[in-house]
Each structure stands twice: as structure tokens, then as C-alpha cells.
Amino acid sequence: MFGKTDVSAPLFVVAALVCFLIGGLMTTVVPPLVDASWSRPFKNDDPSKGPTGVLRPYTEIELKGRAIYVREGCWYCHTQQTRTILADTVRSGWRGVNAPISTPDEFVYDSPHLFGTKRTGPDLSHVGGKYDVQWHRTHFRNPRDLVPGSVMPPFPWIANNEPEFQALVAYIQTLGRAKDWRPDHDYEQ
């Protein structure tokens, strides 16, 4: 069949589309049908099966904060996934307790997804509750005031806009909170 494709354009078109669509359908349409955890929100009340908790939908203010996170391109520098790599679980951890790895069922309310591809700054998948509001305010005003050597840009127009700032922090505090994994439940608010 391929022998004739370089003299017949219609035959070529059919062959090129068939080749493409086999892989295209197998890798996009089929996986969510096979793997239910892609669309089932996380819920567990049995401590023997790992961290308990439930994934709840975002509130209005959290969604507003999330939109700011998208608008400002925070996701070009920060990932939101604790991978199946030991160092990731340690770095996302809290007071010596490793964070659980991220699973698909923690993200079913996310659109756009914000998994990210580049870590110029640390992963934020479990940053919810790590810092309090005042820390974030100072940090957004100028990151280097808190962390010398940081290359995170300053965001004065967020720090100085109270509704936007509150919304963004409300969103950040949700990250990684579906699973209740910290032994002392000692989250900042």
C-alpha cells in the first residue's frame, strides 16, 4: 500500500490519517476509559489504606485565586506534582514526615491543570498550610526579603490589591490538602 502513496494523493491522505489515528485514539480516548481514578475524586476514610481525606470542589474565592495563578504564569516556574521519587516526597514533606505522592484523583476539579513542566521554584503540590498569610504578603512584595538569592519575581500589584491577594492565598492554601497527611494536622490558616 505504501508503495503507491507517492503517486496518489488521496491514498496518501488515507494512509497518513490511519497511521496517526491509531496512536492518537489509543493514547487519548482509551486511557480515561480504562483508568477510573482519572475522573473519581479522592475519598478515603480508612487509615489502613493510607492518608484519609476527601477532595472537595474549589470555592468561589479559591477559583478566583487560581485564575490569578494562571494569569501571572506562576505555573511556568512551579510544578504541582509530588512524583514517585523519594526526594520529591521528602522535599514536599513537613517536619520530617514525607508527603504522599500525588495521585490522579487529587486533581479532578482542576481546569486548566497546573502540573507544570519546569521547577525554577520548588514544587507547590503540598504547600497548602506551610506558610501563613503574612509570610505570603511579604514574599509577593519581594521574595528576596524572605529568601535571599531567590529569583522569583516580585508581585507588588498582587500584594497591594487586597481582594486579589486574599484570593490567591486562599487558593495556595488548598494545595495538597485533600489528603490529611500531616501527623499533627498543624496547618497554618
Added chain:
Amino acid sequence: MTGKENPSPMTVPAAAPPVHSDTAAKWFILSSIAYFFIVGIIAVTIAAKFVWPELLGTIPAFSYGRLRPLHVNGMLFGWLLAADMGLVYYIVPRLCGVRLWSEKLGVATAVLWNVIILGAVVSLLAGWNQGWEYAELPMPLDVLVVVAWIMFGANIFATIASRKYAQMYVTLWYIMGTILWTAFVYLTGNFAVLFTTGVNQANLNWMYVHNAVGLIFTPVGLALAYYFIPKAGEVPLHSHKLSMIGFWSLAFVYVWTGAHHMIHGPISQWLQTIAIVFSVMLLIPVWTVVYNFIATMKGQWPQMRDNVPLKFLMSGVVFYLLTCFQGPMHSLRSVNAIVSKTDWIPGHAHMAVLGAFSFFAIAGVYYVIPRMFRRGLSSEPMATWSYWLMMVGGLGFFVTLWLGGFWQGWQWNNPSIPFIDTVVALKPVWTVRFFSGVLIFLGIVLFAYNIMATAVGASEKRTGAAAAV
């Protein structure tokens, strides 16, 4: 489809009798070069922000998170894809022995494309970002891209349908493949994602991101290389059979690999494994194609000394080989655990988009501009300088980011090193990257100036040879 057969499928058909006005090609190419220059300024600016993070720091529109998508989209769609489309408008009529089906439609497409790019500049600076990599543009612009692509595809397919030669040269297959696959890939990345969330959406997004490179920029870039290497070197292609193997293996293998962007991430392990297996299989199309190019150049290497298009083309081939060796290696779980999410990745991505595919497009532009405007290139020495600046700057950029990124990944895997120390450790790397970027940018300036000067006729000498095409 009647007409005579080519003497051999391995020779690029000679320029045919019809006289080409090339209006659409000129519009696309000249505007793409303007964006190459403008977006180059943005590129240098964001590289500078890694060295001086406070630079332009109080102006929302010029913060890193807004300039980065403008840099990526501007380079991909404003420069590279537009230049590729312009060169396609030049190549296809010549390979078919007929005029372009409609120059008017082509010019209308160019105008629409410029509207899209200007719309992109405004919306990205304003922060109207949809939040998907490579698919940042707001919905109205996405719809216009689809319209422009249909206009482009219809024009090219109609030209191919009216061709004089039955046998289609390999460049034409890659161009047709690009047009067809892009349609599906673009719809997946910009429209299908709207109906999904979370991991499901990420999977579609990566299918798009990966295939924007693999099934848009790769095939159209190879189409150019298959046309311009034999043309610029005045040699026949080494093997028709190898070009077929390379094309059909690419057509089948590429699309499976999207999930390799989530190796170790929250996505099903079996899908990761499929993506890894197919990523490694990519070595088949890559090595066949590269072997074909290298064998074509057998005995012709001395030509590289003073043939600027060939310099860019063959350096591009080497970068293509290297990029496509890195890609499959990154997908292996052990390698991925070190390099993924580090600065190695921009080093890799720039070698693909700048080192390989932009080099092919630049070579094509240097080749076609004197022929379209029927006068000699404004300055040959300046063209050679543009090559060396981009080459040295590019190598400095790629190599420092690989070394730095590898080191960074190594440090991340030792959690006793505080994260901020891994940031501070990379500062010398980012400084070298900035200066390499400046060199690349100077190369772009010389390239853009030379082409514009040729287009407006600033050249003294008029060569008879160029006028003959």
C-alpha cells in the same frame, strides 16, 4: 495527475516553466522575520530576568509570567511556523510544476496570520492566558488559527491536486502530513481539553505539546531539509526507499509518546511505559532520515565552506540528530528522574526549535529570497557572520543548560540540600545563558537586516544565476 513521470523520484524536479509571483511566500517570510527580531528582544529580556530578577519587576505586563508565553508563542507561531508556511508556498508550486492555486488566498492567509500574532501579543501581555502550555492563546484567536490553517491547507492541497508530475517528491509528503496532522493535534490541544479536567486534560495537553513539535515542526522542518539540501548542494537525494521508511515510521510512532512528559508523575504507569517504548522507537525514523541526509552530502562537504544555506542545513541536521537522541533518553525512568523539570529541558528544547528547525528555515530563507526577488543577497559575509553568531551562541546556550540542569537534578535528588541552594548554584549558568542569548540575538539581527535589505533592493550586484529561477 496526468502529465509525465519524473525521471527519478530521487531528484528534486527542476524548476518548471510557469513563472511564480510568490506574493504569498514573500508576505509570510518577511513578516516572520520581523517577529523573529521582535521576539528575540523578549527572549533576551527573560534570560536577563534570571540574572536580575527585579528587572522591569513592577510592571505587570513585563513580568516573567507574561513574557515567557509571549516568547514561546511568538517564536513558534510568529516566526517559525510562519516562515515554514512561507517556504511551503514557495516550494510546493515548484515541485508540482504549476502555479500556486491562489496567490490571493495566500496573501489573505498571511494577513489573517498577522492579525492572530498581533492579537496574541496584546492578550498575552494583558494576562489573558488559558493556562495550557503552547495553547495559551484565548479562544477567539484559536478559532482564527483554525480558519487560517484551513485556508493554507486548501491552497496547498489544491495546488498538489493540479500538479504536472504524478510522482510526489518526499518534501510533498511531509508537507501534506503536516497539514493533516496539525489539524487534529491543534484541535485536541485547544478544543478537546475544554471538555476534560485534571490528569485527563493534562494527557491531551501533552499529546498536543509533544506533537506540536513532533507532527508540526518536525515534518515541515524535514520537508525543508529534503528540499533545500539537494537544491543548495546541487546533488540528488541518496535514497528514495530510506525517505519512505523515515516518513511512515514517523507517521506511526510519534503520536504515542505524549505521556512521557509525565514520567514519575500522577498518570497511570502503563501509559508511561507505552510512551517510553514508543519514544525509544523514535530513533528509527530519526536515524533513517539523518543517514539519508548525510549520505546525500557524500563528497560534497567542501561546499560547506562558502555555502551559507548548506552551513545552516547540515548544522541543523546534527542538532536534529542530537535532540532526537536526547528525547528518547529523557523518557527512560532513570534518566528522567535526574533531568526532568530542570534547566536541562530548555537546553534540549532550544536545540530542537532553534538549532534544528529554525536553522532549516533560515537556510531556506537565505536560499529563496535572492531567487524570489531576483537579485543577489545583500551581503554574503554578513550571512556567514549570522551563522557563526547563532552557532556559537546556540552551543553556549545548549551546553551550559545541559551541564547546569544535570547538576541541578543531581542536587534535587539529595533532599538534604535546601532548595534555595540549588537556585543560587545555577546563577553562573544563567549568566552564561544570557550572554549566549545576546550572541544568538545579534545573529538574528544580521539575518533580518540582510534579508530585508535584499528585499528592498539595497544590493549592488544583480546576479544572472539568481534571476534564472
